[in-house]
Amino acid sequence: MEFAVGWLGDAYPWVKAVHVIFVIFWMAGMFMLPRFLVYWHPLPLDAPENQLWAERCNRLKRIIINPGMVVVWVLGIALGFHLGWPLWLWVKLVFVLGLSAFHGWMIGAARRFALGKRPYTEKTLRLVNEIPSLVTFFVVILVIVKPF
Numbered sequence: 001m002e003f004a005v006g007w008l009g010d011a012y013p014w015v016k017a018v019h020v021i022f023v024i025f026w027m028a029g030m031f032m033l034p035r036f037l038v039y040w041h042p043l044p045l046d047a048p049e050n051q052l053w054a055e056r057c058n059r060l061k062r063i064i065i066n067p068g069m070v071v072v073w074v075l076g077i078a079l080g081f082h083l084g085w086p087l088w089l090w091v092k093l094v095f096v097l098g099l100s101a102f103h104g105w106m107i108g109a110a111r112r113f114a115l116g117k118r119p120y121t122e123k124t125l126r127l128v129n130e131i132p133s134l135v136t137f138f139v140v141i142l143v144i145v146k147p148f
């Protein structure tokens with residue numbers, strides 16, 4: 001298989017459409033997971049609901065955000081080869097790498113919550129909740145306006 005510029009041919013808009021569909025799934029989960037932690041945070045460590053929140057976070061990870069992230073990356077890279085990696089795309093990649101790190105961080109935090117730890121204050125969680133919004137803001141401007 002050759003990854004020359006234009007290699008996707010007529011399939012390009014379809015690949016882009018599926019990319020955006022999975023972007024929506026991934027981003028929905030990126031907005032939900034830190035919010036779940038905000039709701040989970042004040043529960044006493046011996047409350048039975050702890051088990052429920054652990055299960056919710058686990059399902060969100062397994063069914064939505066992990067598969068969503070993988071599909072977005074694979075199709076995004078395919079689109080990148082089609083376009084020949086313009087500069088705006090490299091800048092977008094910096095934001096997407098940051099979002100992927102945030103993804104891993106939140107999954108790790110949920111795992112620690114499930115072990116009865118509360119490594120961050122509620123205020124910190126509320127603040128980091130804004131990270132996916134910031135990434136969305138910059139990424140959408142980069143892909144639509146393509147300022148450079």
Ligand code: HEM
Binds near residue numbers: 020073076135
């Ligand atoms: C994982 C790495 C990613 C890569 C390599 C990538 C790459 C690309 C490329 C090359 C395009 C085609 C742009 C065009 O045809 O003009 C595209 C479209 C798009 N991407 Fe990504 N992307 C990635 C992740 C993301 C993420 C995380 C978001 C949202 C937060 C996103 C949102 C979009 C949107 C909204 C479009 C459609 C733009 C249009 O209407 O043309 N992408 N992406």
